[in-house]
Amino acid sequence: MLEVxxxxxxxxxxxxxxxxxxxxxxxxxxxxxxxxxxxxxxTIRSIMxxxxxxLGRITFSGKEIQALPSYGIARKGIGLVxxxxxxxxxxxxxxxxxVTAANHTQSTSPYSLDDIFTIFPRLADRLTHFGxxxxxxxxxxxxxxxxxxxxPRLLILDEAxxxxxxxxxxxxxRGLNILKTKGLAILIVxxxxxxxxxxxxxxxxxxxxxxxxxxxxxELINSPEIQRHYLGI
Ligand SMILES: Nc1ncnc2c1ncn2[C@@H]1O[C@H](COP(=O)(O)OP(=O)(O)OP(=O)(O)O)[C@@H](O)[C@H]1O
Ligand SMILES: [Mg+2]
Numbered sequence: 001m002l003e004v005x006x007x008x009x010x011x012x013x014x015x016x017x018x019x020x021x022x023x024x025x026x027x028x029x030x031x032x033x034x035x036x037x038x039x040x041x042x043t044i045r046s047i048m049x050x051x052x053x054x055l056g057r058i059t060f061s062g063k064e065i066q067a068l069p070s071y072g073i074a075r076k077g078i079g080l081v082x083x084x085x086x087x088x089x090x091x092x093x094x095x096x097x098x099v100t101a102a103n104h105t106q107s108t109s110p111y112s113l114d115d116i117f118t119i120f121p122r123l124a125d126r127l128t129h130f131g132x133x134x135x136x137x138x139x140x141x142x143x144x145x146x147x148x149x150x151x152p153r154l155l156i157l158d159e160a161x162x163x164x165x166x167x168x169x170x171x172x173x174r175g176l177n178i179l180k181t182k183g184l185a186i187l188i189v190x191x192x193x194x195x196x197x198x199x200x201x202x203x204x205x206x207x208x209x210x211x212x213x214x215x216x217x218x219e220l221i222n223s224p225e226i227q228r229h230y231l232g233i
Contacts, residue, residue, distance in 0.1 A: 001024055001025055001026050001028075001060065001061060001153065001154060001185055002022075002023065002024040002047070002058075002059075002060050002078075002154055002185070002187070003023050003057075003058070003059045003060075004020060004021055004022045004023070004043070004046075004047065004056070004057075004058050005021050005056050005057040005058070005059075006019045006020070006021050006055065006056040006057070007019070007020050007021075007043075007046055007053045007055065007056030007057070007058065007066070008020075008053070008054050008055040008056055009042055009043075009045075009046045009051055009052070009053055009054060010052075010054055011042075011051070015209065016039055016042045016209050017039050017042055017043060017046065017209045017210075018208075018209045018210045019056070019210065019211075020039070020043055020046075020056075020206075020209070020210065020211055021056075021211060022043075022204050022211065022214070024154060024185050024186075024187050025185065026183075026185060027180075027183040027184070027185055028185050028186075028201070028202065029176075029180050029185070029186045029188065029199055029200040029201065029202075030186070030187050030188070030200055030201075030202050030203070030204070031187075031188050031189070031190070031196045031200045031202075031203045031204070032044070032187060032188070032189045032203075032204050032206065033189075033193070033196070033203055033204065033205045033206070033230070033231060034205050034206035034207060034212075034230060034231070035207075035230070035231065035232055038206040038207055038208060038209070039206045039208070039209040039210075040158070040189045040206055041083055041158050041189070042209070043206070044080070044156055044158050044187075044189065046058070046066075047065075047073070047078070047156065048070050048073055048074075048078065048080050048156070049065070049066070049068055049069055049070040049072070049073045050070055053066045060073075060076050060077070060078060060154070061076070061077070061153075063076070074104065074150060074152075075102075075104045076104070077104055077105040077151075077152050077153035077154060078152055078153075078154045078155075078156060079147035079148065079150050079152030079154070079155045079156070080147060080156050080158075081140075081143045081144050081147050081155070081156065081157040081158065081160070082143070082158055083158040083159050083162070085136075085139045085140055085142075085143040086143070087131040087132075087139045087142055087143060087146075088131050089130065089131040089132035090130060090131065090132070091130065091131055092127065092128050092129060092130055092131075093123055093126045093127050093128070093129055093130075093131070093134065093138075093142055094113070094127045094128065096131055096142055096146055097113060097116060097123075097142070097145050097146055097149050098113075098149070099146075100146060100149065100150060101149035101150065102149075102150050102151070103151050104150050104151055104152070105151045105152065105153050107151040110151050111148050111149050111151055115148075116145040116148060116149065118178075119144075119145070119148075119175045119178050119179070120141035120144070120145060120171065120175050122138060122141060122171070123138065123141055123142060123145060126138055135168070136163055136164055136168075137164045137165065137168030137169075137171065137172070140160075140161070140164060140168075140172060141171070141172065141175065144157070144172070144175065144176075148179075152184070153184070153185060154184075154185045154186070154187065155179065155184055155185070155186045155187075156186075156187045156188075157176075157186070157187070157188045157189065157190070158189045159189055159190060159191075160172060160173075160176065160188050160189070160190040161173070161190055161192060161195070162190070162191070169192065169195070173195050173198070173199065176188070176199060177199060180199060186200075188200065193227065193231060193233060197217045197220060197221060200217065201216060201217055202214070202215070202216055202217070203215060203216075203217065203220055205226070205230045205231065207230055212230055213226055213230060
């Protein structure tokens, strides 16, 4: 479904990504791991057209997307939950969910507000609160809900549970598991390796702008030296 082939991305003169390749299949949950500053967000920004890709190719459902503007990529069916959430602070929860809602993928059963509340029940109690009046965990649920309201076929999360308390994290993982069960393809960045190994079958590890390792959950569990070397666990 998503295929990133040998991309190189620069910030000015400085090369941030080197020959990065990865794939996410239909209904597959895949993670992108690595310590701070290794290029995870840059990879996601490259996929979403938020930074220009200088070399290589990105295809989604067989069509090249690397030359499209971000809104064009979103319309193809990729939903982003960005690092830092970027909720609209002066819109209500309801408005945040509706402001970018669209059935980009011509889904026969597009997401309704009620569908979002089934996944994240807490949001239903916060409908009239403003984006800046809700907790960090609720903001993250809202960011996921907002992305779902564009009816993506692939959801990408940069730091799915960063900075959240353990109980709220569990709510986020539970919601993501519901989406997985529904057959949504998901690419996740997070630092909680255990939760990631529970939800995803396949992983990529980045080191200094390159994919240093990729493999299955079973392989990662049985490779404490890889976990230690690349993830500092
Ligand atoms: N806007 C920018 N301008 C210049 N350099 C940047 C910019 N954003 C990131 N970088 C550099 O690119 C490299 C990769 O950063 P990136 O944010 O992709 O890492 P990351 O794996 O997402 O890290 P983290 O886990 O801290 O979020 C780092 O060396 C970083 O300093
Ligand atoms: Mg990052």
